[in-house]
Amino acid sequence: MTAPIDTNAPPKPPNAVKQAIEGLGLTLGRLVEDIGGLAVLLIDVLRWTVRPPFRAANLFAQLDFVGVGSALIVALTGIFSGMVFAHQSARAFEMFNSEALVGPTVALTITRELAPVFSALMVTMRAGSAMCTELGTMRVTEQVDALETMAVNPVQYLLVPRVLAGLIMVPVLVMLFDAAGLAGGYFVSVLVKGVSAGTWLSRTQQWLDPEDIAEGLIKGAVFGLYVALVACFKGYHASGGAKGVGLATTQAMVMSALGIFVLDYFVGVILH
Amino acid sequence: MAAADQTARPMIEIVDLHKSFGSHTVLSGINLKVPQGSTLVILGGSGSGKTVMMKHMIGLLKPDQGQVIIDGDDIVPYGAVQLEQLRKKFGMVFQAAALFDSMTVYQNVAFPVLEHRKELSEAKVRALVKEKLAVVGLSGIEERYPADLSGGMRKRVGLARAIMLEPKIVLYDEPTTGLDPITTDSVDQMILDAKRHLGVTSVVISHDIASAFKVADNVAFLSQGVIVEQGTPAQLRHSTNPALRAYLSTWFDLERRS
Numbered sequence: 001m002t003a004p005i006d007t008n009a010p011p012k013p014p015n016a017v018k019q020a021i022e023g024l025g026l027t028l029g030r031l032v033e034d035i036g037g038l039a040v041l042l043i044d045v046l047r048w049t050v051r052p053p054f055r056a057a058n059l060f061a062q063l064d065f066v067g068v069g070s071a072l073i074v075a076l077t078g079i080f081s082g083m084v085f086a087h088q089s090a091r092a093f094e095m096f097n098s099e100a101l102v103g104p105t106v107a108l109t110i111t112r113e114l115a116p117v118f119s120a121l122m123v124t125m126r127a128g129s130a131m132c133t134e135l136g137t138m139r140v141t142e143q144v145d146a147l148e149t150m151a152v153n154p155v156q157y158l159l160v161p162r163v164l165a166g167l168i169m170v171p172v173l174v175m176l177f178d179a180a181g182l183a184g185g186y187f188v189s190v191l192v193k194g195v196s197a198g199t200w201l202s203r204t205q206q207w208l209d210p211e212d213i214a215e216g217l218i219k220g221a222v223f224g225l226y227v228a229l230v231a232c233f234k235g236y237h238a239s240g241g242a243k244g245v246g247l248a249t250t251q252a253m254v255m256s257a258l259g260i261f262v263l264d265y266f267v268g269v270i271l272h
Numbered sequence: 273m274a275a276a277d278q279t280a281r282p283m284i285e286i287v288d289l290h291k292s293f294g295s296h297t298v299l300s301g302i303n304l305k306v307p308q309g310s311t312l313v314i315l316g317g318s319g320s321g322k323t324v325m326m327k328h329m330i331g332l333l334k335p336d337q338g339q340v341i342i343d344g345d346d347i348v349p350y351g352a353v354q355l356e357q358l359r360k361k362f363g364m365v366f367q368a369a370a371l372f373d374s375m376t377v378y379q380n381v382a383f384p385v386l387e388h389r390k391e392l393s394e395a396k397v398r399a400l401v402k403e404k405l406a407v408v409g410l411s412g413i414e415e416r417y418p419a420d421l422s423g424g425m426r427k428r429v430g431l432a433r434a435i436m437l438e439p440k441i442v443l444y445d446e447p448t449t450g451l452d453p454i455t456t457d458s459v460d461q462m463i464l465d466a467k468r469h470l471g472v473t474s475v476v477i478s479h480d481i482a483s484a485f486k487v488a489d490n491v492a493f494l495s496q497g498v499i500v501e502q503g504t505p506a507q508l509r510h511s512t513n514p515a516l517r518a519y520l521s522t523w524f525d526l527e528r529r530s
């Protein structure tokens with residue numbers, strides 16, 4: 001027997017503390033579930049990557065979408081990051097009369113940290129959100145099921161090209177960011193702040209090692225793999241119509257952006 | 273029409289199938305046989321689990337319990353690779369067509385052939401697409417995108433795509449819902465032709481009782497997670513099951529009045 005419901009009674013005031021704790025529990029539960037789901041999907045993607053047929057057309061379409069499509073915003077972000085960072089470094093180092101350090105500081109920060117983090121964030125925003133929405137729409141309108149019934153594996157057809165595109169193109173975008181960032185940094189240091197061009201170049205060359213650039217590229221590859229995988233995971237498992245797709249995309253964006261910073265720390269620690 | 277030969281080897285057999293989504297039980301003990309070369313129509317209220325049941329037949333969903341036997345082989349334990357092989361025998365028409373909206377009509381209909389019969393020349397593929405579109409009464413829309421088509425046209429494109437590889441088993445999820453009477457008739461005719469000429473085994477989910485009784489060798493009525501009645505159209509008309517009688521009554525009333 002069910003208790004009669006008094007529809008006129010006012011709703012009980014929510015207990016804020018209880019809600020917050022429950023909310024945290026739910027969030028933690030979902031986090032563990034999501035990480036498990038990501039790992040399972042990664043293994044599935046790897047398995048279907050090495051199995052023929054190789055879908056070159058799909059891969060090139062995604063490389064184009066992720067890489068070429070994001071090049072302009074990554075370059076712009078790079079130039080302005082370099083300019084801002086040079087401006088602030090120059091201000092700080094002026095106090096110690098050590099303007100010679102502006103170049104190396106800007107160069108190391110950009111190549112090791114700013115380039116991979118910002119490139120991955122831009123790719124998440126532009127390409128990850130679109131990937132997640134597209135896959136989610138395909139899922140809820142049964143296009144993924146249709147693909148399966150036509151004996152085409154959706155992981156291989158849809159997800160492998162997208163994940164590979166993230167893995168390959170984010171490091172390429174990191175290189176673009178490096179170049180744009182250094183150019184922006186040089187411009188502000190030398191032409192605006194009056195650091196001598198010779199000093200800037202020689203000091204930067206002296207301090208910036210190939211390993212620093214490699215560190216940024218490795219991070220770019222890890223972040224690229226991660227954000228593409230998250231977008232695919234959330235979109236591929238979306239449910240509940242248009243609203244569900246919206247929710248999946250929001251979750252993918254949050255999970256990607258936070259994950260980039262968490263991974264940034266751990267990859268940095270592992271590399272040194 | 274000759275009644276279905278119930279002794280023929282079943283092409284599809286479902287044994288004690290159970291399926292829940294979380295705490296929501298949808299199917300609770302389905303038993304069903306579809307003899308080779310026959311047409312089974314599934315009737316049932318909206319949300320009764322007809323689509324869920326159909327998706328089990330092609331391995332899109334895994335049951336919590338039970339067997340799904342296709343052509344003598346239980347497909348429940350199948351992995352992705354085995355399922356892929358199995359599905360080459362199948363065509364499926366989805367309730368909302370499920371066309372790829374990033375592709376033109378031509379690319380959609382050609383898709384199964386381009387994937388699985390790469391040896392065919394482009395001219396052959398074009399001719400095949402044209403032929404299948406003609407079967408569903410469409411022509412000259414090859415370069416349009418699904419978003420530019422009406423619901424009925426999308427559905428017919430979905431039908432054309434499902435029969436591209438001339439499958440041995442075709443699953444139709446509400447193929448005629450939302451179509452005009454003339455197109456409904458031609459879809460019914462197509463299901464009948466596929467059986468007579470190609471020996472295709474079909475499962476049709478339908479809300480249109482008139483067309484259901486026209487194409488069916490057998491009818492199954494799904495309610496409350498089980499098949500409550502199963503038999504020839506004539507047997508179902510005289511069923512005493514109250515749920516089925518209620519479902520059929522609206523249609524019989526109409527028929528009596530006309």
Ligand SMILES: Nc1ncnc2c1ncn2[C@@H]1O[C@H](COP(=O)(O)OP(=O)(O)O)[C@@H](O)[C@H]1O
Nearest residue numbers: 239293298316317318319320321322323324325
């Ligand atoms: N993937 C799914 N996840 C959760 N619930 C589902 C899923 N697919 C179907 N259902 C639920 O199963 C029930 C039966 O759905 P369905 O088979 O589509 O009904 P119909 O008989 O109208 O085709 C519905 O209540 C639906 O919400």
Ligand SMILES: [Mg+2]
Nearest residue numbers: 322323367445
């Ligand atoms: Mg349905």
